[in-house]
Amino acid sequence: MKTNFKNLMAGAAICAMSSTSLAAEELVIFWAEWDPANFLQELVNEYEEVSGVEVIVETTPWSDFQTKAFTEFNARGDAYDMIVGDSQWLGAASTGGHYVDLTGFFTEHNLAEVMAPATVKYYAEYPGNSGSYWAVPAEGDAVGWSYRKDWFEDPAEMAAFNEKYGYDLAPPATWAELLDIAEFFHRPDEDRYGVAIYTDNSYDAMVMGVENAIFSYGADLGDFETYEVDGYINSPAAVQALEDYKRLYGYTPPGWAKTFFVENNQAITEGLTAMSMNYFAFFPALLNEATNPHAANTGFFANPAGPTGAQFAALGGQGISVVSYSDKQEESMKFLEWFISDDVQKRWAELGGYTAHAKTLSSDEFRNATPYNEAFYQTMFKVKDFWAVPEFAELLTSANQRLYPFIVGNEGTAQETMDALAADWEATFKKYGRTE
C-alpha cells in the first residue's frame, strides 16, 4: 500500500511537471478575424523556431470580438494569454483588472521612444499622460481613402470637372474638394456613385467615419482631461463637419445605410464609387487583382484637411496586452520581448502588418513598399481617437443613437444632434463621477 502511494505521488509529480512544460509550449493570442491576424499568425510561427513555444492566433468575427473578449474577461477565464484589443478598451480592461500592467516592461525597453508617439498614446497608455501602460502597440491603423485613378485621370472627366468647379481633378487635399468630387462622380443613372463612407450604427463604425470629419474640421470630442464636452462636440466646427458628412451620405450608392469596411472595399472592387473611406489595414485586398479587378487603377490618399487646414484621421489599430488571468504571463512577456525587436518588427511590416515601430515605420523601405504606405505613414502622425474610458460603450451607443437618425434618417438639424449628444455624454460622465 505504501509503495502504491509512493508510485501515485511520483506519477502525480510527473503529470504536474509535464503539464507545466506542456502549458509553456503554447500561447494563445486573441484577435479579430482579418488579414492582419493572418499576417500575425505567419509571424509568430517564426517564434516557435527560435523558442520552441507555439503561438496560436485565435480569431473571431469583428462583430463578436468585443463581446467575446469581455465575456472571457468577466469570467476571469484563461482561454487567452494575450489579446490584441481595441484602443477604446484600455480604460475598461485596465481598471477592470483584466490586463497586466506593462509599465515596467515599457520602461525597461524604452517603448515610449521605440514606438511611434501616437501609437504609444492611444494603444498603450491609460489614463492619458499617466505613464501607465497596458499594451504594446502592435497593429497601427487609421482611416484613409482609396479612389479610382482611371476615373480621375480620364481626360474627358478632367476637362468636365475643371469646367464645373474651376480647378483640376486630383485626389482631394481638402474636405471641400472631397465633397465636390463626390458630387461630380455621383451619377445614379450610370450606376456610378460619388463616395463610400461608413454608416453602420453598431459599435464604432459610423462614429469613426464622422470623427474623420470632426477632427479635420478642427473640432474635438471633448476635453480628455476634464471630460468637458459642451462647446467641443457641439462647436460650430463639429456641427459643420457633421453637416458635410451627411452631404457625403447623399453621394453614396443605394442601400448605403448600414455599411462598414466590407462594403466600402466592395464599392471599389465592384466599380461602384469614385472614392471609398476605409482603414488602411483593408487596403492590401484592393491591390490584389484576384479580389479587385480594378487593382491596377486603384489609388490611395490620406484623410483630407478641413476648412482651417487642420488634418487628422480617426485611429484604428490595436495594442497587444497580457491577460491577467493567464497562467503563462512570464512566457507572454518573453514573447513580447521578441515581438518588439527591430528585426521582428521589420518582418512584421514585410508580412503586411502595420508596425507601430518608429524606426521601421519611418524607413524608406516601408514607406515605398506599397502605394498606400506613404499615406499611412503620414496619417499616423495625425491621428486622434475616441474616448478610452471604461464607459466607452455607453458613449458609443449615445453617439450612434444621435448621429444615425440625422445622417441616414434626415431627422433634426446638425446643431440639434450635436447638442443632444453633448447632453448625453455629459450625463454619462456625471453618472460615473467624472464631472460634477
Place this chain on the structure above:
Amino acid sequence: MSDLAIRNLFIIPTITFLIVFNIFPLLYSLGYSFTDFRASTNAPAKFVGLDNYKFLLNDEFIWRNFTITAKYVIISVSGQVIVGFGMAMLLNRDIPLKGLITTLLMLPMMLSMAVVGLFWKLLYDPSFGIINYGLGLGKFEWLADPDVALYAVALTDIWMWSPFVMLLSLAGLSAVPKHLYEAAEIDRAGSFYTFTRITLPLVAPILMIAIIFRTMEAFKTFDLAYILSSQPTTELIAIRLYKMAFLEWQTGQSSAFAYIVLIMVVAITNLYVKYLNKVKER
C-alpha cells in the same frame, strides 16, 4: 414502482433543474436590478434602490424602443393572423394536393431565423433584389429607409410565421361540426353570416392561443431585426437589452430593463388569457 419512487425519480430532478436554471437566476438578476453592478469591472455591486428603474422609465430612447416594439408586434401579429387564417380558410376545402400544399406552406417556419434574415436581406436588396425587380420599384430601399425598415422586418416575420397561425386555424376549422354549416345552408344563411356566426366564434379560442404565442414571440424578436436592419427605427427592446447587457456591460441596469419587459409581457399575456377564457365561456 411506488408513488414515492416515481416522485423521487422524475419530479425532484425536474424541480431541482428548474430551481437551478430558472428560479435562481431570476432571483439573482432581480437582486442585481437594484444595484449599479457592471460585470466588466472588478468593483463590487452597490445598492442603488430603484434608480435603475427610474432611469429606464425616464429615458427617451427606451420609450422609443418600446414604441417601436409595440408597433412591430401589432403589425406582425395582426398580419400573421390575417394571412394565416386566410390560408387556413382556403385550405379547409377539398382541393387537389391539399397535403402537399399545406406542407410546402409550412416550410418558412421550419427555417432558422438567421437563414431567413439573410435570405430576405438579399430579396430586399435595392440593386439586385427580386422584390424590387418583380414590383418594378427600381432602387427602392427597404432596409435602409428608416421609415420603411420596420415594415420590411415585420413583413418577413409575417411570411415566416403565418404558417403557424394557419396550422392552428386549420385544426380549429376542422373541428367545427359540419352539421352547423348544413343547418345554416338549410336556413339559407349567407357566407358572411356563416363566417361571423359559426366559423369565427368556434375557431376563436384556438386563434387566441396562436395570438398569445405569436405576441410573446414577437415581443422578444431579436435575430430577424438584428440581421435584417439593426438601425434605430428597428431597434426592438430585445436588441437594446442585448446591447445594454453585453456591449455596454451595464449588468444592473439591464437586469432592471429585463424585469420591466417581463412584467409587460406577463401583463399583456394575462389580458389575452382573460379574454380567451371569456371567449371559451361563450
